[in-house]
Amino acid sequence: MRHLLQWLLACCVAGSGAVFAAPDDAEANAVWRQLRTGLFGERAIAAADADTLVLEAPARAEDAAIVPIAVRSRLDPTAARRVQTVWLIVDGNPSPVAATLHFGPASGRADVETRLRIEQYGFVRAIAELDDGSLHMATRFVKASGGCSAPAGKDPAAAAANLGRMRLKVEDMGGALRRAQLMISHPNTSGLAMDQLTRLYPKPHFVRQVTVRYRGQPVLVAEVDFSISENPSFRFLFRGDGEGELEAVVVDTEDRTFQTRVPVAARADGG
Amino acid sequence: MPDGLIRRAVRAGRRLMACAAFAALGPAWGGVALPFDVVEAAPGLFVHTGRHEETSQANRGDIANVGFIVGERCVAVIDTGGSLAIGQALAAAVRRATDRPVCYVINTHMHPDHVFGNAAFAGGAARFVGAASLPEALAARAAHYEAGLAEALGDAAAGSRIVAPDLLVDDRLRLDLGGRALVLQRWPTAHTNNDLTVFDEASGTLWLGDLLFDERIPSVDGSIKGWIAVGARLREQAVSRVIPGHGRIAPPWPAALDAQSRYLQQVAASVRAALAAGKTLRETVDAANPADADGWLLADAYHRRNVTAAYAELEWE
Numbered sequence: 001m002r003h004l005l006q007w008l009l010a011c012c013v014a015g016s017g018a019v020f021a022a023p024d025d026a027e028a029n030a031v032w033r034q035l036r037t038g039l040f041g042e043r044a045i046a047a048a049d050a051d052t053l054v055l056e057a058p059a060r061a062e063d064a065a066i067v068p069i070a071v072r073s074r075l076d077p078t079a080a081r082r083v084q085t086v087w088l089i090v091d092g093n094p095s096p097v098a099a100t101l102h103f104g105p106a107s108g109r110a111d112v113e114t115r116l117r118i119e120q121y122g123f124v125r126a127i128a129e130l131d132d133g134s135l136h137m138a139t140r141f142v143k144a145s146g147g148c149s150a151p152a153g154k155d156p157a158a159a160a161a162n163l164g165r166m167r168l169k170v171e172d173m174g175g176a177l178r179r180a181q182l183m184i185s186h187p188n189t190s191g192l193a194m195d196q197l198t199r200l201y202p203k204p205h206f207v208r209q210v211t212v213r214y215r216g217q218p219v220l221v222a223e224v225d226f227s228i229s230e231n232p233s234f235r236f237l238f239r240g241d242g243e244g245e246l247e248a249v250v251v252d253t254e255d256r257t258f259q260t261r262v263p264v265a266a267r268a269d270g271g
Numbered sequence: 272m273p274d275g276l277i278r279r280a281v282r283a284g285r286r287l288m289a290c291a292a293f294a295a296l297g298p299a300w301g302g303v304a305l306p307f308d309v310v311e312a313a314p315g316l317f318v319h320t321g322r323h324e325e326t327s328q329a330n331r332g333d334i335a336n337v338g339f340i341v342g343e344r345c346v347a348v349i350d351t352g353g354s355l356a357i358g359q360a361l362a363a364a365v366r367r368a369t370d371r372p373v374c375y376v377i378n379t380h381m382h383p384d385h386v387f388g389n390a391a392f393a394g395g396a397a398r399f400v401g402a403a404s405l406p407e408a409l410a411a412r413a414a415h416y417e418a419g420l421a422e423a424l425g426d427a428a429a430g431s432r433i434v435a436p437d438l439l440v441d442d443r444l445r446l447d448l449g450g451r452a453l454v455l456q457r458w459p460t461a462h463t464n465n466d467l468t469v470f471d472e473a474s475g476t477l478w479l480g481d482l483l484f485d486e487r488i489p490s491v492d493g494s495i496k497g498w499i500a501v502g503a504r505l506r507e508q509a510v511s512r513v514i515p516g517h518g519r520i521a522p523p524w525p526a527a528l529d530a531q532s533r534y535l536q537q538v539a540a541s542v543r544a545a546l547a548a549g550k551t552l553r554e555t556v557d558a559a560n561p562a563d564a565d566g567w568l569l570a571d572a573y574h575r576r577n578v579t580a581a582y583a584e585l586e587w588e
Contacts, residue, residue: 056553063579068553113551115583120418152411154493154580155464157404165587171549185587231583235551 026123026139031091039087039097040135045127048136051075053083053110055126055138064144064151066229067118071101071126071138073110077239083110085129090227092122094190098227104218108177108239112220115229117151118142153230159187166260168248170240172267178240182212182248183233184258190226207232209251214264215244240264307333307360309368310520313474313512315341315451317368318520319361321352323487323568326384326423331356332431335384336516338478339365340471342448345374348397349469349478350516351388354420355430358388373397375446377455378436379480379516380463381408382492383416389434400446401436402457402465409433440467458482461498462489462516468505475511485518485527488534488567491580495539502532534564538574542581543588552582 026032036045048054056070073083088099103110110128118124125139153159165185170178184207191204206226212219212234219238238246247261309317318338326332332353339348339361346365351358365373376392378401379385386409389399413433420428438444444455454470462481469478482498482505484490491498506528512521519527541563545555559578564570 058553058556062556062576063583066552066579066583068551068556070553113553115552119415150412150415152408152415154584155460156407156411157464158460158494162587167587183586229583231587233552233586 029091045135045137048138052136053128053138055140057124057140057142060143061118064118067116069116070113076109081130081132083128084131087127089125092120093227095225098225100223102221106214106217106219106239108237111237113235117227117229153187164258168260168262170264177237179237181235184250185231188226188230207252211249213247214238242266309364312520313476316474316476326353332384333357337361341369342451344449345371347375348373349377350379350385353384353387355390358391362391375400380466387431390432393434398438399436400438402467403439403441405465406435408465409435458501459497460493461501463493477510478514481516483515485515485522486568487517488564488570488573489531490573491577495535495581499535538577538581542585555582
């Protein structure tokens with residue numbers, strides 16, 4: 001249903017030839033106004049302060065297929081409020097909701113780096129929902145670089161051959177929080193481009209859900225879309241007290257499931 | 272170096288100087304009128320040199336090397352420029368050079384500055400020729416390329432469109448122009464996943480398309496490892512001259528290729544060092560400096576992008 005909504009929105013925008021708003025007018029963007037109503041109704045959305053949510057994105061996308069992006073909150077479980085969910089939205093993409101990130105108790109802090117495909121000049125926005133129900137938005141305007149950069153996979157045959165390879169790495173940061181990176185080899189294709197010879201649209205085939213647990217406790221549950229770059233990568237924090245096992249489960253649109261796990265040793269300081 | 276190769280290098284150098292003089296005498300590009308010079312780099316082999324610029328209203332996408340080869344029966348066009356206007360200018364140059372018809376339009380790869388002039392040759396008898404992977408690559412990018420061209424050229428983009436190939440090269444294909452054979456070779460993923468070279472047996476000329484960038488910074492849109500590997504194979508080809516996708520006609524060979532390979536290897540080495548040090552994509556790209564691409568034109572626009580593409584590829588090693 002969520003995808004259907006996105007497709008309808010994408011069609012509306014394309015059909016009306018909507019002009020994207022100037023950098024200083026994130027609120028006026030036509031795509032966003034429709035999405036806002038669909039996702040949040042009439043709820044108030046505050047401008048995020050630096051403690052609540054920061055969105056990092058380059059002002060210029062060097063390679064439109066692989067734009068590094070991060071959402072970070074300084075609110076942790078000891079704070080009075082914490083981030084439960086972050087929506088990551090790319091106004092100019094055919095399917096604007098790139099990711100919905102749910103942070104579990106083992107996440108420690110909402111802090112995720114990933115990479116996006118960015119179809120055209122426009123706003124990227126992150127909206128955080130806190131446990132008190134309040135909404136907070138951070139926006140960045142991203143320009144596409146010049147030249148022939150297109151948000152398409154560079155080598156579909158190689159991508160198909162490697163589909164399903166995964167890597168999960170853990171870094172010890174010397175405290176209660178540890179950082180992990182999950183890499184998934186997957187073409188993450190949209191199916192939006194018609195094959196000019198067969199006149200057929202290829203089937204979309206992308207990662208739709210990523211679930212990470214530590215010692216069985218949810219760290220991150222992400223519903224994602226083909227706005228995430230080929231070979232999706234997620235770098236995130238988790239509370240790595242003691243020793244245990246970090247596990248990732250990935251499901252794609254063909255209901256293929258990929259899993260990986262990595263043992264996590266107790267920290268040098270005994271934590 | 273064998274004597275034959277030295278003589279060829281000297282001849283290439285002389286020709287190069289001749290070309291440079293010719294270009295300097297060419298009229299300034301007005302953006303409306305279309306002075307469109309072609310140089311006969313070898314008998315019956317004509318090349319137009321693109322500008323080292325991004326596509327703009329002033330240059331109408333005239334930023335890539337394009338040209339044609341004339342046989343006894345017909346003509347093969349190799350790449351068509353970045354807009355319908357450039358394709359039409361090329362078609363006019365063909366008519367000035369010969370009354371023989373165009374039988375093949377060969378695209379060396381998918382990029383807009385090489386294919387958007389195709390429409391100037393559509394609707395006639397010409398077959399459109401490309402790598403077997405080219406139709407899918409174009410289909411995945413057509414909307415994006417057309418939107419980008421409309422943004423860059425405005426009204427001048429009208430009529431420019433993607434024309435997909437109808438004669439595909441799986442590995443190797445021989446085309447007969449009447450007494451003159453072209454050998455088309457498809458390569459593993461390098462600059463793109465649909466790179467095709469054209470070897471003119473009569474003149475010993477290897478048309479490399481964007482497998483060779485000269486002067487203008489190479490852009491990685493396929494595989495940096497693949498491109499370095501393909502470069503090593505290209506270096507072994509016995510040729511009397513090469514035509515790069517960008518840069519001088521018949522640049523010193525293999526010195527021009529070696530310069531490109533050095534740049535690609537330098538990017539790969541710096542990205543591997545960053546990965547080994549645990550640097551993220553963002554940190555690696557931020558630390559990359561276009562000044563590191565010393566001597567390459569348009570490094571500001573492409574060096575960091577190359578680092579980005581290299582990182583995404585090499586992090587899986």
